[in-house]
Amino acid sequence: MSSSEQGSSITPALQSVDAPLPFHDDLYAALDLGTNNCRLLIAQPTRPGHFRVVDAFSRIVRLGEGLAATGRLSNDAMDRAVEALRICALKLAAKPIRKMRLIATEACRAAANGEEFLARVTAETGLELEIIDRETEARLAVSGCSSLVGREARSIVLFDIGGGSSEIAVIRIADNRSSRLANHITHWTSLPVGVVTLSERYGGRDVTPDVFEAMICEVQGMLAKFDCPPPEAGGNGSDYDFHLIGTSGTVTTLAGVHLDLPRYDRRRVDGLWLSDAEVSAMQAKLLSWDFAGRAANPCIGPDRADLVLAGCAILEAIRRRWPSPRMRVADRGLREGLLTDMMADDGVWRRIRSRRSGSTGSGEVLRRR
Structure with a gap:
């Protein structure tokens, strides 16, 4: 739960971005629907291992409110989450995303109606979220840091x-x-x-x-x-x-x-x-x-x-x-881990190095890999 993002937020970088992006096709998105928060990041790879946030959103939805007592997601909690996810869907549709990964964690893992809720999310927002297991969640947290x-x-x-x-x-x-x-x-x-x-x-x-x-x-x-x-x-x-x-x-x-x-x-x-x-x-x-x-x-x-x-x-x-x-x-976590893994899997940092090396020759690029 990041205290930097209470309610919706857009990074200062986004507000001043009018110039064309140098690699406009290399936009990646990561969404994390947790027990307490719904968070989205859209980012562009920069220097190796790093990226620049183009858009961000976070809202406290308390999806898991009352879950421990009932074993189910409540109607009010699901409504709050769907409302936040609609905003995320609009942000994703507004940009040319190369690749995205949308995940749900403990609340949807534990709830008897977790899968039913995600089917509703897809029907009402068009977003298809995957429930990740706990080991994946731990690895993503490490990747993000x-x-x-x-x-x-x-x-x-x-x-x-x-x-x-x-x-x-x-x-x-x-x-x-x-x-x-x-x-x-x-x-x-x-x-x-x-x-x-x-x-x-x-x-x-x-x-x-x-x-x-x-x-x-x-x-x-x-x-x-x-x-x-x-x-x-x-x-x-x-x-x-x-x-x-x-x-x-x-x-x-x-x-x-x-x-x-x-x-x-x-x-x-x-x-x-x-x-x-x-x-x-x-x-x-x-x-x-x-x-x-x-x-x-x-x-x-x-x-x-x-x-x-x-x-x-x-x-x-x-x-x-x-x-x-x-x-x-x-102040980072699963979304940053998702972005880092997707960019590394696509080899975008190697491609950026290749573009920037120019006259250094392929031998220099190979030594850096």
């Missing part, structure tokens, strides 16, 4: 705290580093809990320290079933060999509060490093605020004030399982 992993890193735990599930990937990088970070996943798990399900179970408005600890303990119990050895220190034994990467609205919210931003700014948050002490301090600050105080904070807002402490509880359970001196914040 590849550019935030420095060359010095040897061991990483990357986590994505979602609305209905939380994916965790353990990554170990040897000297022979693959161009696709997901190839270095050694262990992964998907916890059947997210900010929506946990807050509904314990109540998200009035969270006491005892309730907060109870949420942490529940998640710790789930993590205890994850059979995974502790991270290995790198050759130089430095703290920089191992760290956490968090991609979710929980960690971006903590970063925004830490920076005391007057309004959320993705450019300042994405890639930010937080020390262990800073994360603890921000969690304590949020726990000290009542619902109104959380809702009044510009990096949280009323739509997520009842969810953020559940996310902090999941984060705290992860930190207790994998203590780390620092954590990197990622």
